[in-house]
């Protein structure tokens with residue numbers, strides 16, 4: 001063992017078309033010991049893992065899924081850099097394992113010919129043979145190997161069959177050079193000489209396939225085509241898409257609520273326990289109220305985020321994702337977006353974070369950024385407590401036209417407002433900042449497959465982990481800053497509260513002290529500072545404090561208002577105490593702080609404003625710069641301000657409020 | 658089954674957009690020299706290959722094309738660059 005580890009480290013790259021079974025094979029070769037990171041400076045995922053090669057351990061690098069190595073897209077650029085050894089930190093691979101889908105042989109082999117031309121030995125790992133043979137076709141693997149002049153190994157990525165032979169062939173090939181006989185005489189009769197190589201490669205492939213594959217035409221009506229007839233049908237297709245989405249949302253909201261409640265209680269309990277077990281003081285407060293509460297506020301959404309990742313992975317792995325893009329492309333292209341933007345945007349109705357992370361499938365950078373920039377306008381579930389509190393306080397029991405519940409109408413209006421603004425912003429962005437000629441739509445519609453549980457779960461966990469790891473530091477930092485804003489400077493009566501007797505004091509006194517502290521804190525001063533700016537929106541400085549604190553996450557508005565209005569921080573959005581406190585709240589000059597119009601204005605503000613530090617952190621990661629999240633924060637705040645201003649001033653002019 | 662309906666002798670060329678759904682055509686040329694053209698060629702849509710329009714999306718665009726045994730979706734604007742003969 002020790003001596004073989006001393007030897008020169010062997011590097012193997014795994015390449016293949018999307019959907020060829022690359023991920024499954026990678027997982028089966030490396031097990032769970034894989035590392036996921038990004039290539040430096042870009043958001044292309046870099047996966048690596050150890051692979052036992054005849055006793056010595058090789059480093060297996062999973063390249064992004066690609067159709068070609070022409071280096072037009074970022075994925076292709078990275079992949080060709082890895083193969084040529086130009087990617088910093090990765091030695092030039094000794095052998096490339098090309099994952100080739102037997103049911104889609106010709107197009108999959110195109111990448112193989114390009115690999116030959118890089119001068120690195122290639123072993124073809126033929127996947128999906130079981131499916132291919134079930135369709136009644138036969139393939140002569142030895143013949144194919146002879147025609148391609150490179151080893152071809154049957155594998156089954158799901159069962160692990162062929163792993164040993166693959167390892168042997170790879171080991172044997174180290175140090176050899178592939179042949180490219182088809183490049184010796186390029187076809188002359190082509191319109192554009194730059195395309196001659198493409199024709200030569202396909203000519204070579206067609207010959208090889210013709211000699212080694214026997215197609216059974218009788219069985220050409222595949223199950224996948226039948227399913228597709230229904231799922232992309234003009235009427236049923238759209239209806240099923242809507243049904244699937246409803247099902248996903250129903251499940252997310254019903255399944256996630258229990259673990260979310262538990263997490264919330266859990267973080268509360270941990271915070272209390274930490275406070276109880278440490279000497280009272282800044283450190284205990286920082287830990288429990290700053291870090292544990294702040295991070296907890298984000299982690300609470302994890303069940304929802306995980307479920308959303310689960311559904312996205314399922315839709316991707318089954319092949320449905322591409323169909324949804326196919327169905328919706330026309331609609332999306334009206335606002336200049338790609339069909340692939342549809343599902344990420346829909347996911348954002350639950351939470352923008354998985355939505356934004358799912359935009360990675362959009363190849364064009366500008367299309368992708370435009371999608372990311374409008375995703376937070378979709379009303380996510382963190383806004384629901386805000387809407388609920390406002391509706392419960394001011395619109396409960398009211399109706400529109402005598403029979404529609406006002407709350408339901410308002411809720412719907414908020415969703416619609418978000419969508420309308422998103423559409424308008426996308427249209428503007430695509431004409432200005434992110435202007436570009438439409439990128440090719442060209443998209444493979446892969447055959448439907450029963451999703452593989454392991455791939456799906458692994459996918460889900462990897463993404464969730466990436467989110468926590470990458471957004472974690474930003475979330476932590478912002479939590480601490482927000483906590484400090486509300487904690488300092490310490491008021492004089494505070495010493496009394498942290499006294500030993502404090503524990504015995506009545507909760508109302510506690511609440512009052514907390515409220516006083518908040519009002520006198522830096523956040524309180526900031527509330528006063530921004531009051532002139534938010535007064536035209538009908539907000540006083542106390543609401544201003546809540547706007548500032550809810551930058552952590554939108555639902556924090558509810559707990560901040562509870563503290564400000566002396567009802568303790570643990571009230572939820574439907575609590576009658578809180579509802580009454582909001583109704584009774586007075587501004588400094590004694591007028592009611594809230595009217596129904598103020599409530600509506602606040603709702604409009606929350607539809608449009610970027611009140612979510614986790615989203616900021618994810619956008620920072622996904623766009624790889626602070627420029628875009630800052631731009632996003634500024635333009636969304638501006639739009640939110642304008643929207644709220646129009647609502648309040650317009651409402652007043654019409655005689656409301 | 659699809660291949661048996663291939664009409665021999667009709668020599669009118671048309672763009673892929675005009676190929677009736679279900680009919681099999683043979684690509685005669687892929688016009689243009691930009692990125693889109695190159696991508697089409699790399700995906701295997703090259704002169705001589707047979708193609709079949711499988712269906713249109715509900716709103717009429719994009720279309721789904723069967724080529725080299727797999728299904729490729731493209732917008733009409735892209736299919737317009739592909740000349741076929743039945």
Ligand SMILES: Nc1nc2c(ncn2[C@@H]2O[C@H](COP(=O)(O)OP(=O)(O)O)[C@@H](O)[C@H]2O)c(=O)[nH]1
Pocket residue numbers: 016017018019020021022023024025065127128129130131155156157158317318449450451452455
């Ligand atoms: N029947 C069969 N299915 C496979 C095989 N390899 C992969 N799959 C399935 O094909 C689908 C796509 O595989 P995946 O590894 O995600 O493809 P990737 O896009 O190339 O990473 C998954 O549902 C896999 O479970 C195989 O050899 N046989």
